[in-house]
Amino acid sequence: MKVHLTFDIEVWCNGWGNLDGEFPRCYPRYVYGRSKHGDYALPKTLEILDRHGVKGVFFVEPLFSARFGAEYLERIVRLIDDAGQEVQLHLHPEWTDEITPPVIADVARKRQHLNYYTREEQTALIGYGKKLLEAALGKPISAFRAGSYAANADTFAALASNGISVDASINGCYPISAPELVREYGAALPFQTLGVRAYPVSVFRDGFGRPRPAQVGACSLAELRQAIQAAAVGGWSDFVIVSHNFEMLKPGQSDPDFIVVRRFDALCRYLAANRNELPTGGFGVDVATCPNGRPATPRTTLLPTAWRVAEQLMRRIV
Ligand SMILES: [Zn+2]
Numbered sequence: 001m002k003v004h005l006t007f008d009i010e011v012w013c014n015g016w017g018n019l020d021g022e023f024p025r026c027y028p029r030y031v032y033g034r035s036k037h038g039d040y041a042l043p044k045t046l047e048i049l050d051r052h053g054v055k056g057v058f059f060v061e062p063l064f065s066a067r068f069g070a071e072y073l074e075r076i077v078r079l080i081d082d083a084g085q086e087v088q089l090h091l092h093p094e095w096t097d098e099i100t101p102p103v104i105a106d107v108a109r110k111r112q113h114l115n116y117y118t119r120e121e122q123t124a125l126i127g128y129g130k131k132l133l134e135a136a137l138g139k140p141i142s143a144f145r146a147g148s149y150a151a152n153a154d155t156f157a158a159l160a161s162n163g164i165s166v167d168a169s170i171n172g173c174y175p176i177s178a179p180e181l182v183r184e185y186g187a188a189l190p191f192q193t194l195g196v197r198a199y200p201v202s203v204f205r206d207g208f209g210r211p212r213p214a215q216v217g218a219c220s221l222a223e224l225r226q227a228i229q230a231a232a233v234g235g236w237s238d239f240v241i242v243s244h245n246f247e248m249l250k251p252g253q254s255d256p257d258f259i260v261v262r263r264f265d266a267l268c269r270y271l272a273a274n275r276n277e278l279p280t281g282g283f284g285v286d287v288a289t290c291p292n293g294r295p296a297t298p299r300t301t302l303l304p305t306a307w308r309v310a311e312q313l314m315r316r317i318v
Contacts, residue, residue: 001232001239003271003280006168008090009076009245010061023068029254030246031076040248040256046083052268057282059090059145062132066099077136086282087137091129092147103128113150122158130162143283145169149177160195166283168240170200173213190238202239204298207305216243220311221263222304225270230298259311
């Protein structure tokens with residue numbers, strides 16, 4: 001079973017009211033996360049992957065750079081590409097009405113989710129984001145994830161018409177995430193539709209029986225390990241884990257959250273130790289095709305979930 005360790009890379013400015021005032025402070029936090037302990041945003045993420053010889057996929061949001069300047073996107077992309085990791089496209093269309101000249105005609109109001117846009121608008125926005133990212137990267141990209149997992153069937157058509165063959169937007173725990181496709185294909189195994197291969201974010205049932213996406217910042221290490229093992233035993237071809245550039249930072253700060261840091265380091269150590277059975281990889285040219293299907297959802301036992309709840313309490317206190 002292939003493990004896709006994915007990261008959504010994005011810059012936010014504490015709302016939309018003071019973009020120019022907030023950006024100079026927010027950009028270094030989101031990209032570097034500098035503190036007296038080290039740089040725990042992108043640099044530490046890349047260092048941990050490198051130390052363990054593990055491959056990740058970095059879905060980078062480029063629209064913010066149309067507001068602030070291409071050099072800010074280039075710095076992000078250089079960090080990732082120079083570390084030998086894969087860069088792909090992430091898109092938060094909330095930026096659409098902040099960009100001049102406008103990419104689409106209707107920017108009268110802020111529309112958060114990509115599936116609030118028509119197929120033609122999505123085609124234009126994805127094409128524009130792809131152009132920005134490929135210019136910064138200097139090579140083509142081939143995979144996509146919508147911001148907030150908010151894709152729909154029109155997104156897939158828009159991807160295909162932009163020559164993007166892989167989507168990783170679907171998350172079965174989010175009702176906004178392509179419900180019409182999830183009804184048809186499920187949200188577990190990869191499937192092919194509208195000229196695009198979908199790799200849903202992997203979801204498992206935790207110790208309380210509740211569905212939970214495999215996210216580094218929101219699961220215990222034992223939950224992630226059990227879910228990966230159960231999926232492999234259950235015959236899954238691919239397991240997709242999600243994280244972000246800021247997931248090892250405390251909320252609103254640049255200080256590291258060492259509970260998440262240790263968890264991510266241990267997850268990479270586990271994947272490295274099991275590299276033959278659980279090879280890590282991206283969504284580039286070598287992604288395998290596999291038949292559509294609906295396998296059982298992996299389950300974890302109670303103890304790893306109880307541990308996660310305890311860690312969540314700790315993170316709030318420390
Ligand atoms: Zn995002």
